[in-house]
Amino acid sequence: MDRARQDDSLSNIAEFSVSEISQALKRTVEDAFGHVRVRGEISGFRGQHASGHCYFSLKDERARIEAVIWRGTFSKLKFPPQEGLEVVATGRLTTYPGSSKYQIVIDSIEPAGAGALMALLEERKRKLAAEGLFAEERKKPLPFLPRVIGVVTSPTGAVIRDIIHRITDRFPVHVVVWPVRVQGETTGGEVSAAVAGFNALGPADGIPRPDVIIVARGGGSLEDLWGFNDEAVVRAVAASEIPIISAVGHETDWTLIDLAADRRAPTPTGAAEMAVPVKAELEAGLSRLSARLKGAVSRDLERRRQGLRALSRALPSPDQLFALPRRRFDEAAGRLVRALGGATQRKRLRFDGLRLSITALDRRLVEARRRATQCGERLPIVYLGLVRNRRARFDRDAARVSPRASLERIGRLKERLAATTGRRDRAALLRLERAKAAYDQAARLAESLSYKKVLERGFALVRDAEDKPLKRASDLRVGQELHLQFSDGSAGAVATGKPAGAPRPSKSSPPAKEPGKQGSLF
Known part of the structure; x- marks a missing residue:
């Protein structure tokens, strides 16, 4: 009887399948822990899976x-997970029915806190x-006197006002401000951009x-300045062709951008x-x-x-310099006069000693004939030798x-002749x-400038009796007898009156018309 009562009590318990139990547990956990913050140390992190998801x-x-x-959440994370890092994770609890986890x-x-950061x-x-x-050898020197200064900061804070005020006091130059957010998740991307x-600015952009x-x-605190520790910001600063001065935080604060920049300033005013x-x-x-230059030049x-x-x-003195050459010149001039007189006297004596006689001429003719005979004797020998050579x-x-x-x-010459002939033709x-x-x-051009073209437009050429x-x-x-030439032929005419430009007679004595004159050609 006791056994029968126990069997009845067991038969009244509801039965569930494994899936029903798993779904009921899933709903219970998700309803109770729909939004939680969990603090712990990351363990077993191996990066993103091939699907883009992360499991740890x-x-x-x-x-x-x-x-x-x-995968969609991982790309939006401000801090990527790292093995052994203590973090505070925000999310929701759920179950995985496949393994009852x-x-x-x-x-x-x-x-989780400044220590983890x-x-x-x-x-x-x-x-x-x-x-x-961060190597020192890659850092660039600052220009001594820049014409344009670019400032990357918030346009509404006191930092930009301090910088502009300090630059105006020291040496006013053109300042270009690139507005960015200096705190928050978008700081790194905006500063690097x-x-x-x-x-990337060029002449065509309109901005110097x-x-x-x-x-x-x-x-600010470490969390406030964290955007300037972003890896993208450090790489952008290191790759910049323009020298960069880092002025993030106060003198005791430091960020990674300070190590990558060409110079670090303790404050924005110091920058x-x-x-x-x-x-x-x-x-x-x-x-x-x-003043020193003028004094040095004067001295x-x-x-x-x-x-x-x-x-x-x-x-x-000039007289002393020219005294000796002047004396030498005077002595040379005196010797020259004496030498000319002596040479003239010698030439005159030689000329007076010359006597032109028949005997002397015969002697010279005999000598010339003898030399001609010798040359004639040697001529055949020389000629034969020249012929042999x-x-x-x-x-x-x-x-x-x-x-x-x-x-x-000959073939090459013919080809050159043919080519030359072709070029000539x-x-x-x-x-x-x-x-x-x-x-x-x-x-x-001559036809367009010919007077015949003018005649075709209705004009006439007037010539006199001599055809001028x-x-x-x-x-x-x-x-006066005239010859009128038109475009289609010529005709004769007689001038019958005064031209239109001639002076008119007075009204008191009008000229009498000649017999046979019927007006003027004009």
Whole structure:
């Protein structure tokens, strides 16, 4: 009887399938823990899976919970997960029915306190230093006097006002501000984009390219300045062609951008002082150097003037310099006169001693005839020797020149002659065509300028009896015989009146018309 009662009690318990139990547990866990924050150390992190998701665990001293970050959420994380980093993860708890496990689906993650941030910062610093981004040899010198200064900072804070005020006091130059957010998740991307944007400016952009860039922000905590520790910001600053001054935080604060920048300023005001010199000090220095230069030039001129005076006193006078040459010239002139007189006397004596006689002429003729006879005797011998030399030279040349070489040379000469003839013919045709074109052009020009074209428009050419053209009405005489040439022929005419430009007679005595005159041609 007891056994029957126990069987009845067991049969009244509801039965569930494994899936129903799993779904009920899933709903219960998700409803109770729909939004939680879990603090723990990351364990088993191996990076993103091939699907883009991340799977790892969060643990503390006594427990462990599985965690997952979906692909879409991972790309939006401010701090990527790292093995051994203590973090605070925000998400929701859920279960995985396939293995009867519960896990947290993480929506956001952040380091747990300043210690974790410092550990992450040190790790990132070692990584970037190993790539040489903080090396001193890659840092660029600042320009002494920049014309344009670019400032990357918030346009509404006190930092930009301090920088502009300091630059205006020291040396007013053109300042270009690239507005960015200096705190928050978007700080790293905006600052790196601003640095790259300044470097990409060109003449066609309408904005002057800065000679130096100041990245500035006021002081704050490590979390406030974390955007300037972003890896993208450090790489953008290291790759910048324009020198960069880092002025992030106060003097005791430091970020990774300070190590990558070309110069680090303790404050934004200090960055402005590094960027430009003091104009008043430069002007004073220039004045001082100008005065020193003028004094040095004056002293040098005076020293050279004194040296010139000393040298001039040591030099002899012009009379002393020319005394000896003048004496030599006078002596040479005297000797020349005496030498000319002596030479003239000797020539006269020699001329007087010459006597032209028949005996002397006969003697010279005999001598000339004797020399001519000797030359005539030697002429055949010399001629035969010359002929032998020429014949030997001709035989040597004939031996060197073979028939084949002669034929080849003749062939080459024929080819050159044919090519020259062809060029001559082409040149003649080209010159003839050019001359024909010039003649046609001149003919068209002459035809367009011919007076016959004017006659075709209704005008007439007037000639006198001698067939000379008449250009003015004042050249006509009454009764003069004229020849009128039109475009289609000629006709005769007689001038019957005064031209229109002639002076008119007074009304008191009108001229009498000649018999047979019927008016004027004009």
